Amino acid sequence: MATLVEKTLEQRVRGFVEVENLSVSFKRKGQSVHVLESVNFKIEPGEFICLLGPSGCGKSTILNVIAGFIQPSSGFVFVDKRHVDSPSADRGFVFQQYSLLPWKTTYQNVEFGLKIRGVPKAKRSELVNYYLNRVGLFKHRHSYPHQLSGGMQQRASIIRALVNSPSVLLMDEPFAALDAQTRHMMQELLLTIWSDLKTTVIFVTHDIEEALFLSDKIFVMGVNPGRIKEKIDVTLDRPRHADGLLSPEFISLNRQVFELIREETLKSMDMD
Amino acid sequence: MSTSSKRSLKASPLAKVNTTIAHCFKALSRRDRSASNQQKLNAQVFRRILSLVLFFGIWQLLCLNRFNFFINFENVPSPIEVAQATVQFVTGNPMKHIQASAIRVLSGFTIAAVLGISLGILIGWFKKIEDFIFLPLELLRPIPAVAWIPLAILMFPTSESGMIYLTFIGAFFPILISTIRGVESTDLLLLRVGQCLGAKQWHIFKDIVVPGAMPNIASGLVIGMGNSWFCLVTAEILAGRYGVGYITWESYVTSNYPPIVMGMLLIGLMGAASAYAVDRLTCLLMPWRITKKKSA
Numbered sequence: 001m002a003t004l005v006e007k008t009l010e011q012r013v014r015g016f017v018e019v020e021n022l023s024v025s026f027k028r029k030g031q032s033v034h035v036l037e038s039v040n041f042k043i044e045p046g047e048f049i050c051l052l053g054p055s056g057c058g059k060s061t062i063l064n065v066i067a068g069f070i071q072p073s074s075g076f077v078f079v080d081k082r083h084v085d086s087p088s089a090d091r092g093f094v095f096q097q098y099s100l101l102p103w104k105t106t107y108q109n110v111e112f113g114l115k116i117r118g119v120p121k122a123k124r125s126e127l128v129n130y131y132l133n134r135v136g137l138f139k140h141r142h143s144y145p146h147q148l149s150g151g152m153q154q155r156a157s158i159i160r161a162l163v164n165s166p167s168v169l170l171m172d173e174p175f176a177a178l179d180a181q182t183r184h185m186m187q188e189l190l191l192t193i194w195s196d197l198k199t200t201v202i203f204v205t206h207d208i209e210e211a212l213f214l215s216d217k218i219f220v221m222g223v224n225p226g227r228i229k230e231k232i233d234v235t236l237d238r239p240r241h242a243d244g245l246l247s248p249e250f251i252s253l254n255r256q257v258f259e260l261i262r263e264e265t266l267k268s269m270d271m272d
Numbered sequence: 273m274s275t276s277s278k279r280s281l282k283a284s285p286l287a288k289v290n291t292t293i294a295h296c297f298k299a300l301s302r303r304d305r306s307a308s309n310q311q312k313l314n315a316q317v318f319r320r321i322l323s324l325v326l327f328f329g330i331w332q333l334l335c336l337n338r339f340n341f342f343i344n345f346e347n348v349p350s351p352i353e354v355a356q357a358t359v360q361f362v363t364g365n366p367m368k369h370i371q372a373s374a375i376r377v378l379s380g381f382t383i384a385a386v387l388g389i390s391l392g393i394l395i396g397w398f399k400k401i402e403d404f405i406f407l408p409l410e411l412l413r414p415i416p417a418v419a420w421i422p423l424a425i426l427m428f429p430t431s432e433s434g435m436i437y438l439t440f441i442g443a444f445f446p447i448l449i450s451t452i453r454g455v456e457s458t459d460l461l462l463l464r465v466g467q468c469l470g471a472k473q474w475h476i477f478k479d480i481v482v483p484g485a486m487p488n489i490a491s492g493l494v495i496g497m498g499n500s501w502f503c504l505v506t507a508e509i510l511a512g513r514y515g516v517g518y519i520t521w522e523s524y525v526t527s528n529y530p531p532i533v534m535g536m537l538l539i540g541l542m543g544a545a546s547a548y549a550v551d552r553l554t555c556l557l558m559p560w561r562i563t564k565k566k567s568a
Contacts, residue, residue, distance in 0.1 A: 089470030113469035
């Protein structure tokens with residue numbers, strides 16, 4: 001019985017993401033606004049990447065293009081060598097807003113993707129229950145979303161994406177609406193799950209500490225037009241714990257990133 | 273907030289004691305609250321009964337004094353006369369009339385619900401269908417049931433089907449419009465959720481659009497049920513012998529006033545009761561909303 005779960009956890013050679021010359025612009029009042037200009041990067045399977053930048057730098061736009069929600073003006077996205085042009089279950093998405101379907105219980109929400117793909121009931125329940133247990137939601141499996149706290153809803157959203165074993169997990173400021181304590185717990189939980197699954201993660205945030213704590217690499221983004229300004233390797237040891245936030249290495253990285261972001265934030269404020 | 277199951281295993285015995293104490297306090301305050309809730313409820317029931325007593329009392333007084341200042345109560349049947357008419361009606365053969373009316377309203381309402389919901393979903397979801405049928409429907413919508421009487425007589429083979437058509441007209445438009453609004457207001461976020469879980473059109477439709485529209489559809493059904501009863505008197509102008517609306521209209525024609533008011537009140541009562549029943553039934557279909565009310 002346990003073999004099924006193990007199998008789905010083992011098969012990790014997927015999750016190779018390539019973004020080539022990606023530009024996004026749209027027309028506003030007859031003028032074209034460049035949201036993103038020639039963004040290039042490659043992500044290896046199993047990497048945890050943060051897109052970090054001030055608001056308006058287009059970091060969520062990159063995520064939306066990779067998800068297939070919006071079409072780029074030029075350039076391409078490939079996931080596992082396949083061209084991305086529309087949303088699919090191999091790119092899981094966790095939204096900033098609470099996005100569980102209000103008319104489904106926690107269990108039904110997590111099960112939804114598997115059910116759509118016609119996975120047999122017994123397999124579904126094994127997988128869903130495994131993940132519910134993994135994030136401590138098993139006893140809330142029959143609750144409706146409005147009966148859950150914000151942190152619980154986001155945990156359910158994360159496993160709703162992961163249960164489909166996506167090549168890449170896209171996370172758009174998923175913890176931004178949570179209080180500081182809950183946010184820390186969620187970050188630690190996310191890292192433990194990720195270290196088991198080794199799913200490629202692209203995580204959008206504007207919080208420097210969050211980016212440093214979570215990621216292998218940070219892509220710091222600039223504004224006007226949105227682009228990747230610098231790629232920073234986060235060399236902090238794993239597994240990471242909250243007390244690591246006080247290490248000298250962490251503090252010096254934090255300062256370095258802070259300076260980069262500060263420049264861009266000032267630029268974006270001037271333009272407004 | 274407890275998160276992983278690992279964490280809860282670590283809970284110390286002291287913490288357990290603390291939570292037990294907290295539970296006791298909660299239980300106590302809950303009992304207090306339920307006692308004061310009971311009082312509040314009693315006061316509420318009392319006020320509502322009083323409102324009815326005042327309503328009928330003032331009406332009786334206006335009739336007794338033959339009130340006549342712009343509005344004339346001289347010929348208005350008093351509550352006592354209405355009560356006498358009611359007793360007469362009830363001891364006669366009331367079920368024949370009630371049944372006839374209820375069947376008409378229920379048939380009209382059921383057809384309206386089926387057509388209104390399915391057309392509403394199609395119009396709300398498919399732009400082309402909206403282009404093809406929405407304008408003619410908008411043109412028909414403001415026409416009141418009374419104006420349909422001549423055509424109902426001309427178009428339908430029996431007066432029974434004509435009457436059902438008139439009650440249908442009353443219910444159809446509110447159900448249609450609410451369904452369209454409900455479908456159109458589908459949350460883009462939830463559509464995206466479905467897409468990146470691999471949902472194709474059918475699943476998005478069945479699991480996201482339709483359940484999302486259900487609260488709107490439900491309020492359309494409640495309003496539609498009320499409107500169906502509105503249209504009953506109009507419909508039963510066509511009636512041969514039975515129906516609550518028929519009694520009301522017939523009594524007017526024969527200048528027998530008390531049964532008119534009785535018929536009006538009876539229609540009000542049955543309309544309110546059936547609208548309430550529709551409300552309850554639709555709530556049963558949406559368990560995720562009932563619990564919302566309770567927890568609020």
